[in-house]
Amino acid sequence: MEWQDDEFEAFLRQFQPVKPKALSPRRHGLLVLAAAAVLLTAVALPMRFWRAVPAETGVDEAAPSTLPASDATDGKPGSGERRGIRIDAGRGILTEGTTARSGADATAANQRVRVGEGVQPPVRIVNVNPVYPAEAQAAGIEGVVILEIVIGEDGSVIEEQVVQSIPELDQAAIDAVLQWRYEPTLLNGQPVEVEMTVTINFTLLG
């Protein structure tokens, strides 16, 4: 007996497409090109370099900031007053009052640990500085955006949540953090997910 079209479609649908991996930046393939494009854009801008200043928020490793100098009025070089911009992308501070778990508390069934007692912040091996939104620059908006992130077993940032928001700057912070990559954290030889807090300090200089 011949299959009718609808019967055959139902038969085909028994074969389910494989699930895609979690949505997160990865280090290979097309995404590397995208990340490279971001970096090239950043270094192609006129740049000034500033002394790294520890942030007041307790950033433990203020990244030596590369500082795109940007026009405060229209975003184009060569006209208007010029300002320096510092974006400190720090990492690894604990938010007070969180339910941090130490590495010793983690079990095989609990594959996520939190940076804190007994768990060192993982080493960031790919850093992408946030792009300071031109509108925020023009409006003189600066401050600290704090994100809770989860680093996957492969070292990519797989979840993020804003815990201290500056609406005009949140997206820029998220976009950068999602491109960061860390060395995988091992617990008893097995890679685990890591929760931590990161701060992004947007500062207009000059």
Next chain:
Amino acid sequence: MGSLDRQEVRTLYELHGAALLAYAISLLQDRAASEDVLQQVFLKLLGSPVTINGQPLHYLYRAVRNTALNYRRGQSRQAALASNGHWLESPAGLEEIGLALQSALRELPDEQREIIVLRVWGQMTFEEAAAALGIPANTAASRYRYGLAKLKERLQPLAKE
């Protein structure tokens, strides 16, 4: 239609990611590259607002298609050799037919394969699939029937065993 917020993008990924991945694999025959294509499309949406005219799902299929074809143009030498296109999970006992199905799909012309993926695994009507591909609905329907007939011809003997 406007732009999507981040939660909407993530929801679309959860609901339609598997079908979109299947669609990308049907175009590229390469799962790893297709995963990259899918990520690129969604990360672009997460990274900056994109104005979408029409249904977001149609936009996503078009975006996956365009990105996949761009990728394929850049990888033309490798594309012909790629064979790691495993993208369908077979029910127990139907593994052999699953392999034959993927093989049969690979042998279809691109335009027939993509409409079958949109209709069967993307659960689209002919009108929706046609809108996503930018072709007339009648064309979509005829491509589908040609492709489906070839699949039936190939699989029916196996299913009767």
